[in-house]
Structure formats: C-alpha cells, structure tokens
Amino acid sequence: MRNKERVIEVAGHLFRERGFDGVGIEDLMAGAGLTRGGFYKSFASKEGLVEAACRQAVERSAETWDTLLAKDDPLAALADFYLSAPHRDNPAKGCPYAALAGEAHRRPNLVRKVFTEGIGGAITRMARLMPGRAADQRRESAVAALAGMIGAVILARAVEDPALSDEILASTRRTIAAGASSGSR
Numbered sequence: 001m002r003n004k005e006r007v008i009e010v011a012g013h014l015f016r017e018r019g020f021d022g023v024g025i026e027d028l029m030a031g032a033g034l035t036r037g038g039f040y041k042s043f044a045s046k047e048g049l050v051e052a053a054c055r056q057a058v059e060r061s062a063e064t065w066d067t068l069l070a071k072d073d074p075l076a077a078l079a080d081f082y083l084s085a086p087h088r089d090n091p092a093k094g095c096p097y098a099a100l101a102g103e104a105h106r107r108p109n110l111v112r113k114v115f116t117e118g119i120g121g122a123i124t125r126m127a128r129l130m131p132g133r134a135a136d137q138r139r140e141s142a143v144a145a146l147a148g149m150i151g152a153v154i155l156a157r158a159v160e161d162p163a164l165s166d167e168i169l170a171s172t173r174r175t176i177a178a179g180a181s182s183g184s185r
Contacts, residue, residue, distance in 0.1 A: 004042040006032045011053040016099035017092035020050055020107065051110045057096035058118035065125055074129050075145075076177055082149050083173040088156045088165065097122075098153040122146055131179075145176050 010031040014023045025046060029036050043049045064081075071077040081087065082095065091099045097119060104115045126142035127135070152172035156165040 003032070003034055003038060007034065007039070007042060007049065008052045008056050011049050012057045012096075013092040015050065015053055016057065016094065016096060020100065020103050047108060047111075050107065051114060054096060054100070054104075054111055054114045058114055061095055061097075062118065062121055062125075065122060069125055069129065075126070078126075079149065079173045079176045083152055083169040083176075085166065085169070088153055088169060091157065095150070095153065097150050098157075101150065102154070119146070141179060145179065148172055148176065 007028060011023070011028050014028060014031060025039050026036055028049070029039055039049075043052075065078065068074065068077045068081055087094050097115070101115065104112055123139065123142045123146055126146055127139045130138040130141040130145070132138050132141065149172060152168050156168040159165050159168070
C-alpha cells in the first residue's frame, strides 16, 4: 500500500474512533508508520485528508451495504449487521455516519458534500427495498429507517448501561424489521 493510501486508511479509522479534532497529524502519521514531514508530501492540509478519509469510509460503507442488500432478506441483513454489538463496539471500522455525523456539520462543504452523497445513496438503496407502491412512500420509509439506525447506534454508544445499549439496538432492529414486512412492495 502506498504511503498516501496508508495515511487515508489510518485517518479514517482514527477519525471514526476519536473524532476529527481528536486526532493530530503526529497521531495520524505515527499510526501509518511515517514521519510528520511525509504528511505534507501527500496533503496540503489536514482538511484535505479529512475529506479523503471520509470519502473512502463512505465508499467502503456503500460496498458493505451492497453486499448485505444482495442477501435473501436484505433489510433484515442490513439491520442485523448495523444494529449489532460488534458494530456498536467498533466505531473505528464502522459506519462513518454514526461515528462522525455530529461533527460533519462543522466541517467545510467538501466534507459535508461527501456525507450528503453517501447518505443520499444509502437512502436510495434502502428505498428500493421498502414496502409500498409509491416511490415517495418508500423513500420516506427509507429516510426514517436510516435515521433510526444511525441514531440507535449513536445512542447505544452513548449510554453507560450495557443492557440499555443492547435494548436500543434490539428495539430498533425489531421496529425496522416490522416496518419492512408491513405492506406490499
């Protein structure tokens, strides 16, 4: 793996784990096994790296979703994966929206554009699978389900009570499954 790709990969993990402002260039470069001076050979600024790392994380998330949505019961597969303890417990490798959406609004437009495109794509993917005949109804259901899933992971990570955290994930998983199975496609 080339140095630039290694830095982007490490940055994506560290940003999701610690937040954009919780990671300095020293940490990024040390995590990639490189020196601080090497950063400026590949990136004009930390913000450029933030955008590149977000783009890569969003693209990888979309690939994961595509794999899950190709299964026999795609919404259940997605909910089971997304609303799981392993996903909750590993933000560094998890969904960039659940890890960073609360910070994205403070970033420049390029980062917000990456989030906008990624979330729009996720809604489109989910809308194809939602019950109902009308496209606007399916889209509305997809928006609500996506917001519920992301919110559930954020809340499950925020609480200190493991039982409550598990309950948040399980309740949301059941609600999405019940909504997906109601109505006709």
